[in-house]
Amino acid sequence: MRMLDALRQRVGKYLLERTMRGGLDLRKLRFLPDAVTLPFKRHGVDPVPEMSALRDTEPVSELATLFGRKVWLVSGYDEAREALADGASYSNDLGQFVSQEGRDDSEQIGGLGMIDPPLHTALRRYLTPEFTMRRLARLEPAIERVVNERLDAMEAAGPEVDLVSAFAFPVPFEVICELLGLPTEDRERFFSLGVARFDLSQGGAGMFGAAAHTRDFLIKAVAAQRDEPGEGLIGGLLKEHGHELDDLTLGGIADGVFLGGYETSASMLALGAYLLAESPDAVRLLRDDPASVDKVVEELLRHLTVVQLAFLRFAKRDLVLGGQQISEGDAVGISLLAANRDPRLAADGDDLDTFDPAREPTRHLAFGHGIHRCVGAELARMELRIALRGLARRFPDLSVTAPADDLDFRKLSAVYGVEALPVHLYGADRSSATSASV
Structure with missing residues (x-):
């Protein structure tokens, strides 16, 4: 405890000094300048053509000047991997742009992706043992149970569902609650808060409010379990x-585990289903060829790259x-999406730029790279394998009922997704039989 307190005091003092020098507070930023929004723009699931063209001609480019600092965009694969691996040359300390004045402790800049060693090293060591393949196998x-329950509920509610x-x-919300040892009540509240945590349309204001x-x-869940620890990760760490x-x-x-464990996986499942509905070959591989499931999942991760930009x-x-x-002092943003499409x-x-379920897996950067690589990567893969295979087996003829132009894809979000995905669960033969029986 004394070591962590000392580290936090050192980091807090450092952040305060940096903020006082810069006089900046991202919480008060109400919008992002248009110049810095390019890496968050898409057409459907694809990057906009301007993003791809920039990568192909200038894989490291000056994007804008913000708060008196140059902002660089890294879009080439080799350059992205180099920057992500170089923890000695770059700081992830976002706190230098957030005033400490008047903030409650619960509003602190959080997440392992936004702090540097030695605090990052000290905190990550608590999590790493919990995300080994042996622990995750439990x-x-x-x-499997959560996925089957959701599929049963869809079948009962069908043939058309969101x-x-x-x-x-x-699915990922209930799984992450199971992992942490949390109740699953108030699901709707956390659905909206999760989306708000990554919404850049209001600058930093909405993000930091939802984060708090x-x-x-x-924090209250930890306090409630301190005297009687539960069976999940929170209880285990206590x-x-x-x-x-x-x-x-x-x-x-x-x-960090809670948010990263459900919002990104939820986006992957929704957009993955969107692609599967247009790829009978991928559905067949998921349904009938267990050896190909990993290959399909890796290609979906690469092609979709829902975490669009690595931590600044x-x-x-x-x-x-x-x-x-x-x-x-320059800021460096790394477009994981553009890098994962780099020729x-x-x-x-x-x-x-095409989705090919038979493609041999690449060394994609969907989970990042280096010391800030997603600690829950293997859990995400496990969820996607089980959930997408279950979906393909139960509803192999699933189709999206709205044109792509009518779907509400997120306009400006660090985690790309779609707000709703109306689908029909069955093919024409099954639909006709169901209608006749009614």
């Missing part, structure tokens, strides 16, 4: 490390990246 029966509210959101609500919920972790610290750790980084020294001179990543000239 969750597999629970994931796949987002009926399947894509509740979910963080406060997790039993093993409760003397080292106060409610605020453990609540922050749990908040700041150069700790003058450096050169992709032939560009980056100055100390240089392709084998034998494959077109990475």
Whole structure:
């Protein structure tokens, strides 16, 4: 506990000094300048043509000047991987742009992706053992149960349902609650808060407001379990490390797991189903060929890359990246989506702008890379394998009932998704038989 307190005091002092020098507060930013929104724009599930053209001509480019600093966009695969791996040259300390004045502890800048070593190292070591394949294998029966329950509910409600509210959101939400040891009540509230946490349409204001609500919920959940720890991850960490972790610290750790564990997976399931509805070959592989399930999932992860931009980084020294001179203090954004479509990543000239379920997996960056790589990557893969295979087996003829232009894809969000996905569960033969029986 003393070590963590000392680290937090050092980091807090550092953030306050940086903020006082800059006089900046992202919480008060009501909109993003148009110049910095390019990496968040898409046409359907694809990057806009301007993004791809920029990557192909200038894989590291100056995007804008914001708060007196240059903002660089990295869109090439090799350059993205280099920057993500270089923890010594870049800081993930977003707190330098957030005033500490008047903020409650529950509003602290949180998430392992927004802090640097040594605090990052100290906190991540608590989580790493919980996300080994051996530990995660214990969750597999629970994931199977949740998926089957959701599929049963869809079948009972069909033949037309909204796949987002009926399947894509509740599956990862219930799984992450199972993992953490939390109740699943108030699902609708967290659906809206999860979307708001990544919504950039109001600048930083909406994001930080939603963050405060979910963080406060997790801090209270930790406090409630401190005397009688539950069976989930929160209870396990309290039993093993409760003397080292106060409610605020453990609540922050749990908040990162909670949010990252359901919002990104929900987007992947919804957009994955959207692609599967247009790819009978992918559905057949998921349904009939167990050996191909991993391949299909990896291609979906690469092609969709729902986490569009890696956590913002700041150069700790003058450096050169992709032939560009980056100055100390410059902000560096890394487009994971553009990097994962880079032709240089392709084998034998494959077109990475197409979805090919038979493609051999690439070294994609959908989960990031380096010390900030997503700690829950293997859990996400497990969920996607079970949920998408279950969906393909139960409803192999599932179709989307709305034209792409009518779907409400998120306009400006760090995590890309669709607000609703109306689907028909059965093919024409099954639909006709159902109508006749009624």
